[in-house]
Amino acid sequence: MVKKLGAEFYQGKDVVKMAKELLGKILVTNWKGVTTSGRIVECEAYAGVMDRASHAWSGRRTGRNEIMFGEAGYAYVYLCYGIHHLFNVVTNSPGIPHAILVRALDPIEGVEKMLQRTNKKKLDHTLTRGPGNVSKSLGIQTKHSGLSLLGDRIFITDDGGKYTRMEIASSPRIGVDYAGDDALLPYRFYVKGNPNVSGKPR
DNA sequence: GAGTAGATCCTCT
DNA sequence: GAGGATCTACTCA
Numbered sequence: 001m002v003k004k005l006g007a008e009f010y011q012g013k014d015v016v017k018m019a020k021e022l023l024g025k026i027l028v029t030n031w032k033g034v035t036t037s038g039r040i041v042e043c044e045a046y047a048g049v050m051d052r053a054s055h056a057w058s059g060r061r062t063g064r065n066e067i068m069f070g071e072a073g074y075a076y077v078y079l080c081y082g083i084h085h086l087f088n089v090v091t092n093s094p095g096i097p098h099a100i101l102v103r104a105l106d107p108i109e110g111v112e113k114m115l116q117r118t119n120k121k122k123l124d125h126t127l128t129r130g131p132g133n134v135s136k137s138l139g140i141q142t143k144h145s146g147l148s149l150l151g152d153r154i155f156i157t158d159d160g161g162k163y164t165r166m167e168i169a170s171s172p173r174i175g176v177d178y179a180g181d182d183a184l185l186p187y188r189f190y191v192k193g194n195p196n197v198s199g200k201p202r
Numbered sequence: 203g204a205g206t207a208g209a210t211c212c213t214c215t
Numbered sequence: 216g217a218g219g220a221t222c223t224a225c226t227c228a
Contacts, residue, residue, distance in 0.1 A: 046220075053220065064213060082211030084221050101220060132221050142212085175220055198221095 002159045007150060010073035010091050015098040018091055019045040020189050022100060023168055026108065026157045029138045036113050036138050038105030038128055039161070042190035042197045044173045046088070048097040051187075053179035056097030067146050068097035075154055077135065077145035084132030087140050089149065089156070103131045103174075103188070104196045105138075114138070125195035167192050174198065 005025065012018045028037040046054040048068070055065040055078070067076040068090055076088040076099055092098040105128040107114060114120075114127055114137035128134050135141070140154070149155050170186040177183050190197045 044220075055220080060214095062214065078220075079212055080219060081209080081221055082219090083209070086220060088220085099220095103220090126222095130222065173220075178219080 002157050005156045007073050015047055015091050016045045019043050019100045024161050024163045029154045031139050034113055036110030038107045040102055041106050041194045042104035044101045045187040046099045052182040068099050070094055073149045075147045077142050079142045085135040085141050086131045087135045102134055104129055104198055105134050106196050129196050130198045163191055
């Protein structure tokens, strides 16, 4: 039974728990009739004003992260290092800038298209490994920031496939060393043994 | 296999 | 004007 996640899912209060639940869900993009999708196998929680690793830490509110302060269920896309587009899901209630960063997918639909977008010749574990590659392969760009996940261009579905607690592991987040003690929080969740997960294999 | 440095551009100060 | 929620390639062992 495949169903699209609705607003009630994104409005959950516990961003860490939701990050865990997002594993196994399917992220779908549909640009101009071209559909690509992948199962989420790695993601990170960003707990808003409490979290130094978040753009919204300490209530910092700018034109860029405005999306995170808005309604749940919207896409927040941010360009990092001038090269990488990072895709986030905004959660919780307006005024609470919680978000979940999708870091890795297991490719499902439109693999050929993903290969074209990333200039790769064949499918391997690097296609959707890491947040920069995820958005690149799905064709997500900063101009898509602010799109609703309840629309038909980008959304998340649940086909009933779930990972068990045994298959899910947590670890400190990646690339946030500057965040001090908060960099050590185990807010990163991933599926054990999946080749698309970034970091060390197995 | 592990560790390190460079790329590259938008956003905020 | 500085720095960043990263990736890749290259060096060395």
